[in-house]
Amino acid sequence: MKQPILQLTNIHKSFPGVKALDGACLNVYPGQVMALLGENGAGKSTLMKVITGIYSLDEGDIRYQDKPVRFNGPRDSQQAGISIIHQELNLLPELTIAENIFLGRENTNIFGAINWSVMFEQADKLLKRLKVKHKSSTQLSELSLGEQQMVEIAKALSFKSKVIIMDEPTDALTDSEVESLFDVINELRDEGYGIVYISHRLKEIFEICDDITVLRDGKFIAEKPVSSMDEDKLIELMVGRRLDEQYPRIESTHGTVCLEVKELYAKATHGVSFTLNHGEILGISGLMGAGRTELMKVIYGALARESGDIILNGQIINPRNSQQALASGIAYISEDRKGDGLVLGLSVKDNMSLCALKDLSTGWQLDHKAEATSVTDFIRLFNIKTPSMDQIIGNLSGGNQQKVAIAKGLMTKPKVLILDEPTRGVDVGAKKEIYQLINKFKAEGMSIILVSSEMPEVLGMSDRILVMHQGQISGQFNVKEADQEKLMACAVGKNNNGVAA
Amino acid sequence: MTNFESSQSSRHFLSKAWFIEQKSLIALIVLIAVVSVLNEYFFTIDNLLNILRQTSVIAILAAGMTLVILTAGIDLSVGSILALCGAFAASMISLEIPAVIAVLVALLGGAILGSITGLVIAKGKVQAFIATLVMMTLLRGVTMVYTDGRPISTGFTDIADHFAWFGTGYMFGIPVPVWLMIFVFATIWYLLNHTRFGRYVYALGGNESATKLSGINVDRIKIGVYSICGLLSALAGIIITSRLSSAQPTAGMGYELDAIAAVVVGGTSLAGGRGYIMGTLIGALIIGVLNNALNLLDVSSYFQMIVKAAVILLAVLVDNKNK
Numbered sequence: 001m002k003q004p005i006l007q008l009t010n011i012h013k014s015f016p017g018v019k020a021l022d023g024a025c026l027n028v029y030p031g032q033v034m035a036l037l038g039e040n041g042a043g044k045s046t047l048m049k050v051i052t053g054i055y056s057l058d059e060g061d062i063r064y065q066d067k068p069v070r071f072n073g074p075r076d077s078q079q080a081g082i083s084i085i086h087q088e089l090n091l092l093p094e095l096t097i098a099e100n101i102f103l104g105r106e107n108t109n110i111f112g113a114i115n116w117s118v119m120f121e122q123a124d125k126l127l128k129r130l131k132v133k134h135k136s137s138t139q140l141s142e143l144s145l146g147e148q149q150m151v152e153i154a155k156a157l158s159f160k161s162k163v164i165i166m167d168e169p170t171d172a173l174t175d176s177e178v179e180s181l182f183d184v185i186n187e188l189r190d191e192g193y194g195i196v197y198i199s200h201r202l203k204e205i206f207e208i209c210d211d212i213t214v215l216r217d218g219k220f221i222a223e224k225p226v227s228s229m230d231e232d233k234l235i236e237l238m239v240g241r242r243l244d245e246q247y248p249r250i251e252s253t254h255g256t257v258c259l260e261v262k263e264l265y266a267k268a269t270h271g272v273s274f275t276l277n278h279g280e281i282l283g284i285s286g287l288m289g290a291g292r293t294e295l296m297k298v299i300y301g302a303l304a305r306e307s308g309d310i311i312l313n314g315q316i317i318n319p320r321n322s323q324q325a326l327a328s329g330i331a332y333i334s335e336d337r338k339g340d341g342l343v344l345g346l347s348v349k350d351n352m353s354l355c356a357l358k359d360l361s362t363g364w365q366l367d368h369k370a371e372a373t374s375v376t377d378f379i380r381l382f383n384i385k386t387p388s389m390d391q392i393i394g395n396l397s398g399g400n401q402q403k404v405a406i407a408k409g410l411m412t413k414p415k416v417l418i419l420d421e422p423t424r425g426v427d428v429g430a431k432k433e434i435y436q437l438i439n440k441f442k443a444e445g446m447s448i449i450l451v452s453s454e455m456p457e458v459l460g461m462s463d464r465i466l467v468m469h470q471g472q473i474s475g476q477f478n479v480k481e482a483d484q485e486k487l488m489a490c491a492v493g494k495n496n497n498g499v500a501a
Numbered sequence: 502m503t504n505f506e507s508s509q510s511s512r513h514f515l516s517k518a519w520f521i522e523q524k525s526l527i528a529l530i531v532l533i534a535v536v537s538v539l540n541e542y543f544f545t546i547d548n549l550l551n552i553l554r555q556t557s558v559i560a561i562l563a564a565g566m567t568l569v570i571l572t573a574g575i576d577l578s579v580g581s582i583l584a585l586c587g588a589f590a591a592s593m594i595s596l597e598i599p600a601v602i603a604v605l606v607a608l609l610g611g612a613i614l615g616s617i618t619g620l621v622i623a624k625g626k627v628q629a630f631i632a633t634l635v636m637m638t639l640l641r642g643v644t645m646v647y648t649d650g651r652p653i654s655t656g657f658t659d660i661a662d663h664f665a666w667f668g669t670g671y672m673f674g675i676p677v678p679v680w681l682m683i684f685v686f687a688t689i690w691y692l693l694n695h696t697r698f699g700r701y702v703y704a705l706g707g708n709e710s711a712t713k714l715s716g717i718n719v720d721r722i723k724i725g726v727y728s729i730c731g732l733l734s735a736l737a738g739i740i741i742t743s744r745l746s747s748a749q750p751t752a753g754m755g756y757e758l759d760a761i762a763a764v765v766v767g768g769t770s771l772a773g774g775r776g777y778i779m780g781t782l783i784g785a786l787i788i789g790v791l792n793n794a795l796n797l798l799d800v801s802s803y804f805q806m807i808v809k810a811a812v813i814l815l816a817v818l819v820d821n822k823n824k
Contacts, residue, residue: 302714326716340714343707345774354704354715357697364696408715 002029003066005194006082006163011050011060013218020046021057025220026213028163028194033185035205035226036198037238038215039455039488044198047215048165052077052084065162083156087168089148093141098123100140101155126154130184146177153184164188165196170204171289182208200287202231202492216240231494232485239455239484247460250439255279258447259330259416261299264308268294270471271308276416276447281438283462283479284451287491291471292451293335296418300332301325312415326355329415333405335424335451337398341405344394348386349375351393352404356411378407383433399430406437417441420451435461455484469493524819525768525783532787536794543797550676556789557678558737560782562756563763564689565730567781570764571693572726573706573773574629578618578636579734579760583753585644586611587738590664591653591748600663608735614640615731619724637757648750655746668744678740682782685733689778702726706773762809763788766816787812 004027013021021043028034038044049055051062053071062069064080071077074084091100098119099106107115107122123136132150140148149169156164166185170178185195185208197209205212206226214221214237222237255278264272268291276282284292297303299310301319309316312328319325325332334341342351353360353371360371375389382403386396393401402422409417419438423431438461442448452458458465465482467475467490475490489495537544562579569576586607593603614636621632655661670677693699701722704712713719737756742748767784769776791812795805 300714321718322714322716323718332714334711334714340708340710343704343711343774345707346703350700350703354700354712354717357700361697364698366695366697366700368695412716 002032004028004063005030005065006051007061007063008047008051009061009063011047011062012058013046013050013055014058020218021050022218023220024060024215024218025223026196027223028196029211030162030194031189031192032210033189033195033197033208035209035212036196036215037200037205037212037234039238039453042215042238043218044215045167046218048084048167048198051082051165078159078161081160081162082165083159083161083163084165085149085152085156085167085169087171089145089152091140091148091151094139096137096139097127097134097143097151097154098136100151101126101136101158122158123154126157129157130154131180144177146173146181149173149177149181150184161193163194163196165198167198168200169197170199170201178204200492202234202494205234206231214238231489235485235488235492235494239488247435247457249460250443255445255447258313259299260309260311262309262311264295264298264310265306266294266298266303267306268471269298272468272471272473273308274466274473274476276449277463278447279442279445280464281442281448281450281462283458283465284449284468285455285458285465285487285491286453286468286474288453290468290491292468293420294471295468296332296420296449296451299325300330300418302332326412326414329413330418331355331409331412331414331416332418333409333420333422335421337401337405337425342393342401342408344392346393347390348379348384348393348396348404349389352378352389352408353411355408359412374411378411382407382437397430398425399434402426402430402434403437406434410441414446416447416449418449418451421453422450423452423454423457455487458487459484467491525766525780525787525816528816529783529787529790532790532794536790536797540794540797543794548793548797550679552786552789552793553679553682554676555793556785557676557682558740559756559759559763559788560682560785561685561733561737561740562760563767563781563785564685564778565726565733566757566760566764567767567769567776567778568689568693568702568726569629569730570761570769570771571702571706571773571776572723573709573771574622574723574726575633575761575771576615576618576727576730577630577633577757578614578640579730579737580753580756581637581640581644582611582614582731582734583738583741583756584748584750585614585640585647585738586735587742587752588644588648588653588748588750590735590739591655591742594655594658594661594664595653597656597658597660600660600666603664604667604739607739608732611735611738612728612732615734616724616728618731619727622727623720623723641754644750648748650750652750653748655742655748661746665743665746668740668742678744681736681740685736686778686782689729693778698722698725703774706775708774759788762813766813784816787816 006028008024008026011021011024024043024047026036026047036044046055050057052074053076054074071080101123102119107118109115120136127134127136130150130153132147134143134147140151169181173181188195199205209226211223211225212229213223216238221240257275258278259276262273272295286292294303298305301321301324305318310318317328319328338344349371352375360374361367379386379389384400384403386400393404406422422434426434438448450458450461459479459482462479465477465479465487466473467487469491470493474493475487475495477486542548566576566579589610590603590607593606594600618632618636621627622629655664667677672680693702701712701717705719705722709719738753741752763785764781765771766787767780769780788809791809792805795808
């Protein structure tokens with residue numbers, strides 16, 4: 001067995017209310033590609049941030065080149081020779097390739113002027129090594145995404161890195177770009193670099209990696225050579241057997257069709273069809289970037305539809321904006337509370353009633369009394385912990401903010417309620433309360449779409465489950481036949497179940 | 502429910518929270534008290550009414566500006582709309598069009614100009630600063646062309662006398678511009694606190710994408726606030742023109758900055774979503790009292806600018822500290 005160049009053992013890291021890493025381990029060997037695998041939220045990103053020193057760790061050891069180390073930040077770790085290439089590239093499109101590579105480390109003379117010729121020469125050498133057919137004086141924005149990735153790698157090489165970590169490097173690449181990336185990775189491996197490859201495309205893992213490390217719930221699960229694995233074994237390791245959290249399921253009375261989506265096409269949605277019954281919870285599973293949020297926003301009218309129909313109770317509605325969707329009876333609760341879910345600077349009351357103000361006013365004028373009454377009702381019903389309804393919502397905890405967001409959607413008395421990651425950033429206690437509320441609405445006959453990255457949540461709450469992969473539905477299950485392995489297989493695009501792709 | 506009550510009571514009269522919230526009002530009172538001691542003429546009915554009348558034009562501009570700034574926008578074109586609509590009103594009066602009609606048409610003109618700005622910002626996705634900078638330059642140019650660079654007199658007709666009432670008249674011993682100012686602030690206060698439109702203005706300024714996703718037509722709100730701002734700029738133009746019995750092509754130059762200063766001193770955040778219309782009134786009065794006091798105290802007009810700048814900076818710094 002080779003000696004690892006970078007060795008993380010028994011890493012612990014907690015955030016308020018969440019244990020993100022609970023004894024995670026990772027070994028990186030020189031001249032080998034290590035795959036790091038796990039579900040969304042398994043702790044992969046947190047572990048990367050611990051390596052580079054963005055997060056300080058609570059407990060555990062990091063050994064690098066046989067010495068214990070602690071990095072104080074990305075700059076520190078980069079100087080030491082550990083480079084990360086993030087999913088979203090950290091490059092400046094307005095600058096040349098060379099300027100991007102040497103940003104902050106420009107070769108200057110004593111007056112502070114840049115030695116352009118030296119810089120271009122060095123950059124050209126790096127590009128040649130990676131077989132990029134551009135001069136380093138080219139502006140970055142002229143490059144394709146794949147080529148930009150190569151620039152990131154060139155930057156890593158320019159630091160004389162010994163360890164290169166790639167986070168979902170192929171997400172935005174075309175097939176031929178993926179191929180040339182793999183060529184480069186193979187070369188780097190032969191030259192003795194230690195590489196960490198994070199991806200949820202299993203096919204690539206088998207193609208390029210030597211070993212795998214699996215994390216689950218922040219815990220180290222296994223380190224195995226790829227040759228000893230197959231896809232099914234991998235999925236089993238990633239998903240594991242989890243002690244079921246308690247999901248208060250209630251059986252649905254099989255209702256009639258409420259919402260029907262037919263052959264829907266949009267920017268990140270490629271021919272999606274499904275139905276949703278009255279009094280049913282339809283779970284939507286899939287990995288990040290599978291196009292779930294985009295699909296929901298198309299149905300809600302917030303993103304443009306290209307073709308296909310959205311039919312509510314037998315009527316084609318095809319909302320062109322959110323007003324129309326709300327008016328027809330579709331409410332959407334965003335996954336991103338801070339970004340487009342709530343107005344954090346306004347009060348609980350103002351946020352909660354925002355969608356429903358029309359019903360709470362006579363003509364122009366707000367009916368403050370009616371507003372206060374219905375907000376107070378919802379605060380009580382949802383058990384929202386706030387000193388008053390005039391409290392600024394940004395001061396509430398994540399769970400209480402989420403309850404306000406859901407109440408906001410419900411105030412419009414929707415027929416279809418779309419909940420996008422309703423328990424993200426919510427503590428365990430509030431989670432359960434939210435589940436109970438969702439079930440309550442279901443029992444009252446509301447049709448609910450539950451988008452979630454947490455498979456146990458989808459399995460525990462839904463009546464039927466759709467799995468999305470690259471903007472399409474790759475699996476459709478009745479909850480009784482579904483398990484995490486099956487969902488994961490569809491989510492990574494291994495299986496197609498149910499619908500013609 | 503006990504929590505509920507305690508948080509309400511913390512805003513009670515003369516409590517600490519009340520002082521923080523009312524700091525601009527307190528600053529105004531302190532300012533008035535200090536100047537009253539320094540100069541005996543200052544605290545007389547005549548002078549106080551004088552201050553109110555002088556403040557009314559900037560205050561009315563600042564009222565519209567408050568709406569715009571609450572949506573996280575800015576309007577640099579108010580001074581130019583003021584001049585153009587003032588000139589327009591003056592020429593209508595000189596053509597002996599009845600004063601009421603001339604005023605209404607000029608107000609409508611201001612609203613239309615504002616709505617054009619709003620359209621460019623909302624539909625054209627042009628940044629408010631740029632769009633209104635363009636309007637500021639464009640409309641000043643139009644005013645110059647329209648007036649040929651010379652003042653337009655309202656003439657010496659009966660109609661001109663009627664028109665002069667808007668700037669020089671009195672009702673119950675109080676100047677008409679002051680009544681107009683009070684009316685404007687009461688209306689905007691009502692709009693912001695008791696209508697859907699007002700709520701949407703705050704929401705839009707706080708988080709535009711969340712507001713949009715809540716099914717609110719944000720474009721319409723944007724066009725609305727710039728229209729109101731334009732209409733109020735026209736009103737300010739009418740007051741100035743009426744008071745001078747003529748429209749100056751250079752009227753209102755630089756007023757946009759005074760209006761913005763009044764809004765900011767009044768505690769409204771330039772980032773949008775947070776602020777009070779009554780704060781703006783107090784902000785305008787602080788600047789008005791300051792101008793008046795510096796004149797009474799014989800401070801040279803060169804120094805006045807420096808003092809004004811210092812006061813505005815101080816107000817904003819104090820505001821930031823209490824956030």
